[in-house]
Amino acid sequence: MISRRNRNRAGQLTFHLITIFPEISASYWRYGVTGRAARRGLVQIKVHNLRDYSLDGKRNDDRPYGGGPGMVLRAKPIVRAVEKLKRQARGQKCKVIILSPAGKQFTNKEAARWAKHCDQLILVAGRYEGIDARVRRMIPGAEEVSIGPYVLSGGELPAMVIIDAVARRIPGVLGDEQSLEEKRSASHEVYTRPEIITHRGRRYRVPQVLLSGHQARINDWKLNQKSRKH
Numbered sequence: 001m002i003s004r005r006n007r008n009r010a011g012q013l014t015f016h017l018i019t020i021f022p023e024i025s026a027s028y029w030r031y032g033v034t035g036r037a038a039r040r041g042l043v044q045i046k047v048h049n050l051r052d053y054s055l056d057g058k059r060n061d062d063r064p065y066g067g068g069p070g071m072v073l074r075a076k077p078i079v080r081a082v083e084k085l086k087r088q089a090r091g092q093k094c095k096v097i098i099l100s101p102a103g104k105q106f107t108n109k110e111a112a113r114w115a116k117h118c119d120q121l122i123l124v125a126g127r128y129e130g131i132d133a134r135v136r137r138m139i140p141g142a143e144e145v146s147i148g149p150y151v152l153s154g155g156e157l158p159a160m161v162i163i164d165a166v167a168r169r170i171p172g173v174l175g176d177e178q179s180l181e182e183k184r185s186a187s188h189e190v191y192t193r194p195e196i197i198t199h200r201g202r203r204y205r206v207p208q209v210l211l212s213g214h215q216a217r218i219n220d221w222k223l224n225q226k227s228r229k230h
């Protein structure tokens, strides 16, 4: 097993997604940057079916106390799944994230921090009316995280967003040059061929500076673009 110190060098991090719909994300992990990172052994993505952790044939969801529409995911199966994964991690650094629209806003800063300091990231996706609120208190260190100020139908998409963003920050996943580029200029405009596009009688050009071949000026332009947007 790779120790944390070595892990940072080798770049490996294991993501666990706990969900009642394990099929949802399956194809996503085969493509692009995360797919390549998984094939190269830099990340592992494991999806766990919450239904495997319900005891006595009990359902994973139940009606909310106090009334109201919809169902709530019960606490015990989730806690059981998380505790099993933590036990299996045998001393590696695990972070438990409960996806919730009311959680702390996820940013690139967290992505970088978790990529650097965690060996295993356990993400719990809610559904229906959400997750029994006691789960957060029953799992020491668990944090509620939101990907933005809107409500989605489930935590699978938010978990995929977080896994993608964190994976990109793991050394070796993008390659050093690209990661540096990403840090410097995450939000500058990008252009590709052709140099001029004619559309409905108008001509759309690539900014001259990008054609100049002058790398210092190009870097300045990218930085200016970024500061204009923030």
Ligand code: SAM
Binding pocket: 098, 099, 100, 101, 102, 124, 125, 126, 127, 128, 129, 130, 131, 145, 146, 147, 148, 149, 150, 151, 152, 153, 154, 155, 156, 158
């Ligand atoms: N009223 C519920 C609440 O505030 O948790 C809404 C539950 S939502 C319909 C179902 C699940 O989707 C949540 O338990 C959560 O896991 C996930 N979810 C929805 N929007 C999210 C967001 N912006 N960020 C993270 N997770 C979200």
